Amino acid sequence: RTMITIRRSSGIAGRRLVRRGAAGLGALLAVSLLAACGSAMGGTSGGAGSITLYSGQHEQTTQSLVNAFEQQTGIHVNVRYNDEDSFADEIVAEQAHPIADVFYTENSPALEFLQEKGLLAHVDASTLAKTPAKYNSPQGDWLGISARVSVLIYNPSLISASQLPTSVLQLANPKYKGKLAFAAGETDFQPIVTSVAKAYGDAEASTWLAGIKSNAGSHTYPDNETIADEVNRGAAAFGVVNQYYWYRMEAELGASSMHSKIAYFAPHDPGYVVDVSGAGILKSSKNLPDAQKFLAFLVSKQGQDVIAHSISYEYPLDDGVKTSAPETPLGQLQPYPIGIAELGDGSTAISLLQKAGLLCRARPA
Secondary structure: OEEEOOOOOOOOOOOOOOOOOOOOHHHHHHHHHHOOOOOOOOOOOOOOOOOEEEEEEOOOHHHHHHHHHHHHHHOEEEEEEHHHHHHHHHHHHOOOOOOOOOEEEOOOHHHHHHHOOOOOOOHHHHOOOOOOOOOOOOOOOOOEEEEEEEEEEEOOOOOOOOHHHEEEEHHHHHHHHOOEOOOOOEEEEEEEEHHHHHOOOHHHHHHHHHHHHHHHHHOOOOHHHHHHHHHHHOOOOOOOEEEEHHHHHHHOOOHHOOOOOOEEEEEEEEOEEEEEEEEEEOOOOOOOHHHHHHHHHHHHHHHHHHHOOOOOOOOOOOOOHHHHHHHHHHOOOOOOOOOOHHOOOOOOHHHHHHHHOOOOOOOOO
């Protein structure tokens, strides 16, 4: 695994938001050369007034939140960035010598995984109340911070809107062979796999994934950023990403350089999934009061404003805070009705992806 320790990183690590250890290694190293070095990997959490944050979220958004929190509270945050699934495994492995106080993820399954193992502390009730209950852990062991929705990104010069699939199952239709861009290892795709399995059963989901594997062929990429880039430049006709990739790319490249558009699956289709980014506190934390303050800040008006005006273009979960991009409002989306608890810990999706030969890494039991 690749893990980079970064403290007080304030620059933008390359054109893309960095969130993967392996995929973003070069950019993260560039930032680390400019930043003050953090504690070594084998270090422990700081004392009073200091917490260690494991973040699988976008680096720039996380750092903006950390900077604002530190300025408001004086509590120092040591940040480590890596893929959220890798961090979940690290936290399990570190139980004898825990390091993290808070775990901040892009998607909910990694938090559910740790909750099932009894490794998360209960979030203060006053903090949980700031986020709609449907976006929080039903047990109250982690809370939702922001949301995103799956969309189709397509290049109109290669495929028209009328030719796009309206159902996620159609991604496996042979007529899309050579047209579909796909990122099997993208953790954002796991909730869609779980949703399909819930709607149609594991056997149908396995057949569907086999069809996707065949259709994607050489257009199999490491992450959603690459899908967005490849579709926009005309290397692939379309793919499935979360909405913020397109809005962020538009902001970065400018309207004149945008050769792609986005579309939604049919209302309530299992491919039309709203997922949440969340955060939880480790039971092993020696800095519980400060960790609770950090979670409270993430869902405060100030924290939600940081998210709304960051370059991640995710949806804040505070109804009174709107994104800076002209996105379809969160309340107007028509996703498949799958709840946080039903998305689970991602094990169903991981197992199905492994059986289809699309994912190699197994998560420890």
